[in-house]
Structures are given as structure tokens and as C-alpha cells.
Amino acid sequence: MIKFLLKVFLVCLIITSCSSETDIITESETPINVNLNRQQTGSSANDLLSASAFKKMIVEVAYIEGFKPTETALNNFKNFINDRTFKPEGVTFVEKSIENTGKTTYTLDEVVEIEKVNRTQYNTNNTIAVWVLFIDGKSSKDTNQGAILGTAYWNTSFVIYQETIQGLSDSTFEPNRSLLESSVIHHEFGHILGLTNHGTDLQSDHEDEEHPKHCIEQDCLMYWAAESSQGIGNMVSGGSLPTLDAQCLADLRANGGK
Incomplete structure (x- = not known):
């Protein structure tokens, strides 16, 4: 009997050590482990692309008051998701307005903290959740050579520096504006889809050695310039949205996407 109780105690200890109380949301009928949405960028690429684990996607669009993206950009984003992923039960957008923080520059840790406080949508049994934040300031990593327009930082999370884009x-x-917004949104979403060589395996040699996790082709959406003020102007100068090249599309299809 003592051995049995000891085994039970050890099992309970192992289970409770995996997640703290703050990692579990118990307000809903089914407890939600938020850590499933706090993993390495690209690690959920197959879950996002295919219908094998999740047949539905919900995208939480959060924005600081006064920095909401254009409706055109949001519609373009939804079309981009539908064009690249298999979600037979659909893709749903929910919007969330966040009060102004009073800050003008954000570190990535501060961006993460805003998500932790405000995010409401997490993975459930049949639905994978994505968080995108449009923020009222610039990145702390901006330099005299260029400003960062967006950053993918977790498996289902990315931030758009909306004030910089404006x-x-x-x-x-x-x-x-909607063209610039769409280009950066699609690029960062491409990263959480695992591009380029960022969780979705390469089917050909097209990763840029000078800019890792980006495509070497200058006319591809995943070219490094699409997330920097240093080069984005050239990518959208023709007035049309940058698209994924054949090599990036082949990578996505091999990982369960369209």
C-alpha cells in the first residue's frame, strides 16, 4: 500500500511540474494550456497548414486604440490563409482593442507581456488559434539603417509595428497603406508557417545565407526586405502584393499546405 501511494505521489508530482497554475485557463468547460501557444516559431507549421490536427483556425486581431489595420489588409490576410491552409471548418477573425500604453518603443519582452495580459484565444481540441498584435510604437531593435516592420516570435504569434507602417x-x-500592411502581415504569417527553413523543411536550396530563415529570391514574399523599412519599398513599388515563389510554395505543400 505504501509503495502504491508513493507511485501515485510521484505521478502527480510529474504532472503538476509540467505546468504551473498560471499556465492553465480553467474558466471554460475544458481547461486550456496556454503553453501550447508559446512554443518556438515554426513548430506548429504543420498544424496550421493541414487539417490533420486542427480543422478550424481562429485569428485574434489585437490592436492598440488608433492603430487598427485597414479592412482591406484584414481581408487580404484571410484570403492568404485560405489560399495556403486546409481548414475545412473555416477561418474566423475576432478583433480586440487594447488601451494605449503610453510607450513609443517596445522590446520584444514587452510585446510578449501585452499578449500574456490580453490574449483570449488559445488552441482547443479542434481549433488552432493565432494572435497578431498591431502596436503603437517602434521596435527597440530599429537602427539608423532601417526599421523593423514585424516580428514572428512564437508558434502562433506575431507583432506588426503599425505606427512605423503608418x-x-x-x-x-x-x-x-493596406498594401504595405498586407505585405508585412503575410510575411510574418509565413514565418509561423515555417518559412523559410523555419519549421517547414526545404524542398530545394533557397534559404538566404546572409539573412537566415528568408528566401533568397528577391521577388518572393519571404525575401528579407519584406519586414524592414530598408527594402520593403522596392517590393511593393509596382503596386501589387508580393507573393510566395514556387520554391516556398513547394515547401508548404510538402508540409501539408496548399
């Missing part, structure tokens, strides 16, 4: 668009000789 400052680069819709004025004379600048690109259309």
Missing part, C-alpha cells in the same frame, strides 16, 4: 505609407511617393 509613417511609411499613404503620403506622396509612399506605398498604399
